[in-house]
Amino acid sequence: MTKQEALYIYLLRLADQHLILGHRLSEMSSKGPFLEEDIACSNIALDLIGNANHILQYAAEVEGKNKTADDLAFLRDERNFYNTFLAEQPNVDFAYVMVRHFFADVFDSLVYAELTKSSDETLAAIAAKALKEITYHLRHTSKWIIRLGDGTEVSKTRVQNAINELYRFTGELFEMNEVDTILINEKIACDLSALHTPWLAKVNAVLTEATLTLPSDTFMQRGSRNGVHTEHLGFLLAEMQHLHRAFPGAQW
Amino acid sequence: MKPIAEIWKVLEGIPDPEIPVISVVELGIIRALRYEGHSLIITITPTYSGCPAMTAISMDIHNNLRENGIEDFKIETVYTPAWTTDWMNAEAKEKLRKYGIAPPNELVKHKLNVLTGDHDEEVNCPHCGSSNTSLTSQFGSTACKSLYKCNDCLEPFDYFKCI
Numbered sequence: 287m288t289k290q291e292a293l294y295i296y297l298l299r300l301a302d303q304h305l306i307l308g309h310r311l312s313e314m315s316s317k318g319p320f321l322e323e324d325i326a327c328s329n330i331a332l333d334l335i336g337n338a339n340h341i342l343q344y345a346a347e348v349e350g351k352n353k354t355a356d357d358l359a360f361l362r363d364e365r366n367f368y369n370t371f372l373a374e375q376p377n378v379d380f381a382y383v384m385v386r387h388f389f390a391d392v393f394d395s396l397v398y399a400e401l402t403k404s405s406d407e408t409l410a411a412i413a414a415k416a417l418k419e420i421t422y423h424l425r426h427t428s429k430w431i432i433r434l435g436d437g438t439e440v441s442k443t444r445v446q447n448a449i450n451e452l453y454r455f456t457g458e459l460f461e462m463n464e465v466d467t468i469l470i471n472e473k474i475a476c477d478l479s480a481l482h483t484p485w486l487a488k489v490n491a492v493l494t495e496a497t498l499t500l501p502s503d504t505f506m507q508r509g510s511r512n513g514v515h516t517e518h519l520g521f522l523l524a525e526m527q528h529l530h531r532a533f534p535g536a537q538w
Numbered sequence: 539m540k541p542i543a544e545i546w547k548v549l550e551g552i553p554d555p556e557i558p559v560i561s562v563v564e565l566g567i568i569r570a571l572r573y574e575g576h577s578l579i580i581t582i583t584p585t586y587s588g589c590p591a592m593t594a595i596s597m598d599i600h601n602n603l604r605e606n607g608i609e610d611f612k613i614e615t616v617y618t619p620a621w622t623t624d625w626m627n628a629e630a631k632e633k634l635r636k637y638g639i640a641p642p643n644e645l646v647k648h649k650l651n652v653l654t655g656d657h658d659e660e661v662n663c664p665h666c667g668s669s670n671t672s673l674t675s676q677f678g679s680t681a682c683k684s685l686y687k688c689n690d691c692l693e694p695f696d697y698f699k700c701i
Contacts, residue, residue, distance in 0.1 A: 325675065325678065332586075336586065336589065410618070411618030414619075419586060422676055425676065
């Protein structure tokens with residue numbers, strides 16, 4: 287694998303994570319529990335999709351096959367998406383939505399802080415921009431986890447259930463392969479294994495305040511680094527890509 | 539070729555599509571103007587990654603330049619340095635306040651800690667000036683604003699959050 291190929295896959299991994307998280311969250315638009323939260327979810331979804339758009343534009347440039355960000359978002363199939371299992375999990379209830387984004391936001395806050403130091407200037411610039419937005423996202427989800435956990439019996443049960451169900455998809459966030467090895471050598475990517483301890487520390491700090499706990503002895507599900515996904519991604523892509531595939535090059 | 543200073547004047551006449559009391563220049567979106575040969579290069583930077591107003595702003599720049607007889611130009615987007623509310627001057631902040639939007643505090647003084655999310659910003663009500671206000675939601679009607687309410691005059695208001 288060349289450095290260029292590794293960078294292309296790495297950018298897809300970053301972009302897909304935000305594209306899929308953002309698309310999932312956009313499903314909350316008009317379905318939020320109350321108006322302000324509806325607006326918050328839509329705003330965060332917009333940040334995530336906007337960031338994915340910037341990264342995909344750069345990925346298309348790195349690939350050098352004259353493609354656009356839209357081509358990469360709408361014309362790739364499931365097996366060529368590199369978002370984690372966590373990102374594609376459905377919005378079962380509001381607690382699931384917040385836990386999914388909380389786990390992802392803590393991870394992003396660490397990864398993007400590292401990527402601002404990347405030797406790849408474009409990636410470092412995109413990361414610096416995204417980090418400002420992630421700071422607000424994480425603040426929002428952390429506060430929700432605390433309110434739900436330290437709230438009523440129902441909210442606590444629901445948020446704990448969501449944690450128990452979604453925690454098994456978090457191991458994958460730190461998984462590395464040849465792509466990482468090549469890019470770490472070039473000082474483009476960061477060492478994900480070094481981020482696991484700070485991730486757990488931050489997650490546990492919030493959960494403790496929320497009177498919640500992480501499950502123990504969880505078997506961590508893996509596969510997305512190789513383009514393997516849970517059954518949920520295919521349905522999401524079918525909806526997300528339908529218009530572009532039915533009317534190629536559609537614009538408005 | 540129109541002198542750069544005149545082009546700045548043209549651009550200063552373009553209002554932000556969401557907050558029409560301030561111009562896209564005051565907002566700090568337009569970073570630089572230069573000529574490459576006969577071609578004018580306009581460098582812009584997005585406020586928020588997904589800000590939908592960026593498309594409208596690009597279109598407004600196109601239309602305004604054409605109306606002023608400038609045909610040969612290109613708009614380039616840069617991400618670095620990342621846009622910050624600190625680029626807004628005191629005059630622009632005062633315009634926001636008069637419009638009913640609490641202007642952003644200075645980022646240098648209120649930098650959010652990425653991991654703890656700590657910050658105790660004092661946001662003053664744009665209507666009565668009271669500092670006795672509370673945050674309703676961090677995310678408001680547009681990507682750049684949060685929702686607050688004033689505990690004294692009881693008016694809700696938007697705060698242009700500092701990033």
